Amino acid sequence: MRILFHDYAGHAFPLQLSRSLAARGHQVRHLYCGSTLTPQGELERRPDDPESWDIRVIDLGEEIPKTKFLKRYGMERRYAGLLAEQYGAWRPEVVISGQTPSIAQLPLAKLCRRDNVRLVSWIQDIYGIAAQKMLRKRLPVVGQLAAAHFIRIDKRCARMSDALVVISEDFRDIFLRWGIPDDRIHTIHNWAIIEQLPVGQRDNSWSREKALADGMRFVYSGTLAMKHNPELLLQLAKRLGNEEAGEMVVISTGPGVEWLRQQQAKHPDAAMKLMGFQPFSELENVLASADVLVAILEPDAGVFSVPSKVLSYLCAQRPLLMALPAENLAAKIVRESNAGLLVAPDDIAGFCEAGMRLAHSPDERAAMGAAGRAYAEANFDIAKITDRFEAILSGQCG
Structure with missing residues (x-):
C-alpha cells in the first residue's frame, strides 16, 4: 500500500508503527507538525530505516499557542492547507491520521472522500468533547458555542472515515451514538517502544x-x-x-x-x-x-x-x-x-x-x-x- 501516515504530535510510538509498516514493504510517508510543543520521537531517518519510509515536517514557523484561541484557530487552518498540499503531492492509496486537530482533520477527510482514498482516523482524543470540558470553566458562553462547533466537525470526520482506531473502549459508545457502525470501530491501546x-x-x-x-x-x-x-x-x-x-x-x-x-x-x-x-x-x-x-x-x-x-x-x-x-x-x-x-x-x-x-x-x-x-x-x-x-x-x- 501507498500510505500517508499523519501523526500530528510526532510521538515516538506512531513513528515506530510507520517504520514497521514500511519494513513490511509498504510505501510510507510520515508527516508531523513542527509547530507544537510536545515530547517527540526520532524524527530523522536512521541508517536502518527502509528505503520505502520517508518523513516530512509541516512547520508554520512558530509555535501554535494552546491558550490564545483565535491565533490557534488561524494557525490550525494554515496547517490544514499545508497538510492538504502534502496529501496531493504524495497521492496515497490509504491515509492514517492521528492526534489531528478537528480543523485540519475535516479538509483531509473531504479529500479522501473525493478521491475514494481509504481514511483511517486514529482517535487519541475527541477534540470537541475535550474543548467542552476545558472551556466551560474559562469561557462559559463562548466556550460552549466553540465546543459545539468542534463536536459537529468531529462527528463529520468520524462519519467520513472508513475506520476508526480508538485507544480505549470508552470511546466506542460515543461513536455509536454518532451513528458510526460498530464494525468500523477498532480498539488498539497505545504502547511504548x-x-x-x-x-x-x-x-x-x-x-x-x-x-x-x-x-x-x-x-x-x-x-x-x-x-x-x-x-x-x-x-x-x-x-x-x-x-x-x-x-x-x-x-x-x-x-x-x-x-x-x-x-x-x-x-x-x-x-x-x-x-x-x-x-x-x-x-x-x-x-x-x-x-x-x-x-x-x-x-x-x-x-x-x-x-x-x-x-x-x-x-x-x-x-x-x-x-x-x-x-x-x-x-x-x-x-x-x-x-x-x-x-x-x-x-x-x-x-x-x-x-x-x-x-x-x-x-x-x-x-x-x-x-x-x-x-x-x-x-x-x-x-x-x-x-x-x-x-x-x-x-x-x-
Whole structure:
C-alpha cells in the first residue's frame, strides 16, 4: 500500500508503527507538525530505516499557542492547507491520521472522500468533547458555542472515515451514538517502544550531567498543559524539602513549568529541579534516574486522554505515583497491574501522602516497578500491533 501516515504530535510510538509498516514493504510517508510543543520521537531517518519510509515536517514557523484561541484557530487552518498540499503531492492509496486537530482533520477527510482514498482516523482524543470540558470553566458562553462547533466537525470526520482506531473502549459508545457502525470501530491501546527503553541504571551519564541529588528522586517527564495541575508537583516538592526526603525533578516546557518557576522563587523550601524537554535519545536514562515516576491529569480530562508518558514509565521498571481520574485508561492499567499508587486529581494531600509512602517503602517500590515492566513486556509487541493496523488499513478488518 501507498500510505500517508499523519501523526500530528510526532510521538515516538506512531513513528515506530510507520517504520514497521514500511519494513513490511509498504510505501510510507510520515508527516508531523513542527509547530507544537510536545515530547517527540526520532524524527530523522536512521541508517536502518527502509528505503520505502520517508518523513516530512509541516512547520508554520512558530509555535501554535494552546491558550490564545483565535491565533490557534488561524494557525490550525494554515496547517490544514499545508497538510492538504502534502496529501496531493504524495497521492496515497490509504491515509492514517492521528492526534489531528478537528480543523485540519475535516479538509483531509473531504479529500479522501473525493478521491475514494481509504481514511483511517486514529482517535487519541475527541477534540470537541475535550474543548467542552476545558472551556466551560474559562469561557462559559463562548466556550460552549466553540465546543459545539468542534463536536459537529468531529462527528463529520468520524462519519467520513472508513475506520476508526480508538485507544480505549470508552470511546466506542460515543461513536455509536454518532451513528458510526460498530464494525468500523477498532480498539488498539497505545504502547511504548519497549525495545528502546530497557531497564537502566539509576545513576547514569545523564543524571550525573544534570547533577541530580543523591536522595530520593521523583521524576515528572512530559507535557504540563491545560489538562494538568502543577500545584500537585509543587506541594510534593515542598513536603520533600521540609522532610529532607528527596527531590522533585520536572522535565517539561510551557505555562505549567513557568508557573512552577515562579513558585520556586517564592518557596525556597521546595526541593524541585526544573528543566526543559530532553532529547528522545536520553529518555532511557531520564526514566532510569528516577526512584518514582509521576503523572498527573485534571478531573475534566476523564477517559478522553491517556498520557503516553505512563506507558513509557511502565517500561522503566519504576513505581508510578499518579493523580488521575479513576476511569482513565492509564489509571485502570496501573491499578490492575499493581504498578503504582493512584489518587484523585484534586487530592493534593493524598498525593503527597502517597509520595511519602513510596519514599519510605523500597520493597513496595521494587514490586510495583517489576509489575509495570511485566505489563509492558506482555502488551507492547510491535509485530502484533502492526498486524492489527495493517489489517485495518487494507480493509480486511471491518
